[in-house]
Amino acid sequence: MKFLVTGGAGFIGANFVNYMVKKYPEDMFINLDKLTYAGNLENCKESENEPNYKFVKGDIADREFIFDLFEKERPDVVVNFAAESHVDRSIEDPEIFVKTNVLGTTTLLDASREFGVTRYHQVSTDEVYGDLPLDRPDLFFTEETPIHTSSPYSSSKAAADLFVKAYHRTYGLPVTISCCSNNYGPYQFPEKLIPLMISRATADEKLPVYGDGANVRDWLYVLDHCKAIDLIIRHGKVGETYNIGGHNERSNLQVVKTVLNAVNKPESLITYVQDRKGHDRRYAIDPAKIENELGWKPEENFDTGIAKTIQWYLDNEDWWKNILSGDYQNYFQKMYVDKGRVEE
Numbered sequence: 001m002k003f004l005v006t007g008g009a010g011f012i013g014a015n016f017v018n019y020m021v022k023k024y025p026e027d028m029f030i031n032l033d034k035l036t037y038a039g040n041l042e043n044c045k046e047s048e049n050e051p052n053y054k055f056v057k058g059d060i061a062d063r064e065f066i067f068d069l070f071e072k073e074r075p076d077v078v079v080n081f082a083a084e085s086h087v088d089r090s091i092e093d094p095e096i097f098v099k100t101n102v103l104g105t106t107t108l109l110d111a112s113r114e115f116g117v118t119r120y121h122q123v124s125t126d127e128v129y130g131d132l133p134l135d136r137p138d139l140f141f142t143e144e145t146p147i148h149t150s151s152p153y154s155s156s157k158a159a160a161d162l163f164v165k166a167y168h169r170t171y172g173l174p175v176t177i178s179c180c181s182n183n184y185g186p187y188q189f190p191e192k193l194i195p196l197m198i199s200r201a202t203a204d205e206k207l208p209v210y211g212d213g214a215n216v217r218d219w220l221y222v223l224d225h226c227k228a229i230d231l232i233i234r235h236g237k238v239g240e241t242y243n244i245g246g247h248n249e250r251s252n253l254q255v256v257k258t259v260l261n262a263v264n265k266p267e268s269l270i271t272y273v274q275d276r277k278g279h280d281r282r283y284a285i286d287p288a289k290i291e292n293e294l295g296w297k298p299e300e301n302f303d304t305g306i307a308k309t310i311q312w313y314l315d316n317e318d319w320w321k322n323i324l325s326g327d328y329q330n331y332f333q334k335m336y337v338d339k340g341r342v343e344e
Helices: 011-023 063-073 087-092 094-114 152-171 193-202 222-235 252-262 288-294 302-315 317-325 327-337
Strands: 002-006 028-033 053-057 077-080 119-125 175-180 182-184 207-210 216-221 241-244 249-251 270-273
Touching (some): 002 063, 011 028, 063 094, 087 094, 094 119, 152 175, 175 222, 193 207, 222 241, 241 288, 252 270, 252 302
């Protein structure tokens, strides 16, 4: 099969590409990424010389480009990771989230219809469900939980999901959707909570924590997420949504203290800052559907996953320091343009 993976130079997308390229050498994987600030081709170094991998630079919202790419490559499967995903950025500039997350998705859906893909998979988020009260630990998001978004980011993702469902119902497009909890692991952009805390703690810098730090998230190790998506694509029921989570709830403050303890830094580095607008209090996923239907279970719990993650960032300081300095944006020029191996 030939896979088109959009957003494959981002955090989750790159982990998915690296996992799939290695696991399925008989399949072809085309990595399409616009290489915005969060796209980093260094994330895919382990795949870039494999015969079943190719990188293409482009924008999923560029209709002419996307249709030309589909005409040329004729992908069997489309996996859409491409998205603007940072909540704070969406509050400052909602328009780009509409363009990429909504118009980009509908462009991919139209091309998938036109060229007859056998599966279109949309990677979504548990944030489309809103939040849950901290004092009701018995409540969880299920696939039947109504959409109740809080930010421009989650609203744009919910809109995209609705279009995916509509294209299935109206046109019969073979689609699946997955809604995941907070991912963590290697190659996560340093503005996100866990890598931000690791990079700042190792430099003895203050660790900013929103509000009281009591906001709770269900944490999912990124490779467990990748394996779940693989199962959904190959065995999930067309038209269905699957929630992916690990029952690994931790407050933001607990996560920050875990990082500090692991790198032997004092809790006095924690500094509380003004809370984010519309900050959701608790996310918690019930993964019973994917467990019962597809036999998926996370291999990592939070304690094992966070230990691996912290160690990876400590062992790969050059990677995140290149990002903080901006040098990572030169990788595409050096490794692809200068070597004549790029398609745009």
